[in-house]
Amino acid sequence: MVEVATRTLPLSGVHGGSSKVRLEPAAPAARINLRVRAEDVAALSAALGVDLPVRPKTSASANGRTALWIGPDEWLVIAEGNTDIGSMLVAAAAKSGALHSATDVSHRNTAILVSGAGAAAAINTGCPQDLSLQAFPVGACSRTIFGKVEIVLLRTAEDAFRVEVWRSFSDYAFGMLAEGARDAAL
Amino acid sequence: MLLIHCPYCEEERSELEFRWAGEAHIARPENIAAISDEEFAEYFFLRNNEKGVTYERWRHIHGCGRFFNAARDTVSDKFLMTYKAGLPKQPIPAATKAEAIAEEKTVETWEQTEGDAR
Numbered sequence: 001m002v003e004v005a006t007r008t009l010p011l012s013g014v015h016g017g018s019s020k021v022r023l024e025p026a027a028p029a030a031r032i033n034l035r036v037r038a039e040d041v042a043a044l045s046a047a048l049g050v051d052l053p054v055r056p057k058t059s060a061s062a063n064g065r066t067a068l069w070i071g072p073d074e075w076l077v078i079a080e081g082n083t084d085i086g087s088m089l090v091a092a093a094a095k096s097g098a099l100h101s102a103t104d105v106s107h108r109n110t111a112i113l114v115s116g117a118g119a120a121a122a123i124n125t126g127c128p129q130d131l132s133l134q135a136f137p138v139g140a141c142s143r144t145i146f147g148k149v150e151i152v153l154l155r156t157a158e159d160a161f162r163v164e165v166w167r168s169f170s171d172y173a174f175g176m177l178a179e180g181a182r183d184a185a186l
Numbered sequence: 187m188l189l190i191h192c193p194y195c196e197e198e199r200s201e202l203e204f205r206w207a208g209e210a211h212i213a214r215p216e217n218i219a220a221i222s223d224e225e226f227a228e229y230f231f232l233r234n235n236e237k238g239v240t241y242e243r244w245r246h247i248h249g250c251g252r253f254f255n256a257a258r259d260t261v262s263d264k265f266l267m268t269y270k271a272g273l274p275k276q277p278i279p280a281a282t283k284a285e286a287i288a289e290e291k292t293v294e295t296w297e298q299t300e301g302d303a304r
């Protein structure tokens with residue numbers, strides 16, 4: 001008999017939300033943290049099949065991969081699906097031939113999807129960023145703070161966000177968001 | 187809440203995303219093994235702790251992660267300007283400085299309110 005280890009998402013089965021905000025754990029995803037110098041951004045973009053954005057607070061998606069600008073030489077690349085893709089992303093980056101650092105952080109992070117008319121209000125209960133559509137349009141992303149924990153925030157639609165959070169902080173983040181979702185519906 | 191302009195993110199962000207990182211423009215001596223204990227102490231431990239306009243390093247730790255330099259008035263807590271790490275000490279524009287001095291006069295300092303407590 002073959003023994004198979006099955007991974008459970010840190011937030012598997014959690015519930016929360018309100019009449020204005022829907023909260024759900026995101027499907028498993030592969031992620032790499034990428035550090036590259038400006039002169040090698042093109043080589044890494046070609047190797048990963050997604051153009052690494054070079055403007056602050058922007059993201060780009062292609063071939064099932066999303067690259068989020070985190071800092072002037074730092075990106076978070078997310079690929080939905082089996083987390084084995086994480087090591088595939090590392091391998092793809094290695095084929096670029098350019099000097100870089102790619103770290104598989106698929107299991108360090110987990111993500112919470114926040115959607116609905118009160119999504120921005122729920123996030124703003126713990127996050128100081130301006131989430132108006134002018135300041136934070138669809139596709140905008142940023143590493144920031146939510147309550148006491150660091151998150152990476154990505155706006156996926158006018159009323160939908162992806163909150164990337166370290167797995168050990170995910171209970172806290174989900175609990176805070178659930179409270180924020182209730183407040184947003186008042 | 188203070189808003190601090192990050193020169194890498196190119197926008198003002200909440201102070202909650204930042205950490206102070208000490209006095210700016212302190213160069214490590216190139217002959218560090220040759221200098222005396224007193225010279226080392228001067229470089230390593232001693233800071234000016236200015237009252238008024240001071241140059242500091244700040245880090246956008248919960249943002250882009252970058253260190254940068256800031257000129258801040260320690261009396262009013264006003265940020266006069268920020269600029270990228272690695273740049274030489276930048277002069278503060280005269281208008282900004284005049285504004286800061288005017289603002290300093292309106293701030294109630296510890297010396298004024300408690301300094302001669304009877």
Ligand SMILES: [Zn+2]
Binds near residue numbers: 193195196249250252
């Ligand atoms: Zn920044």
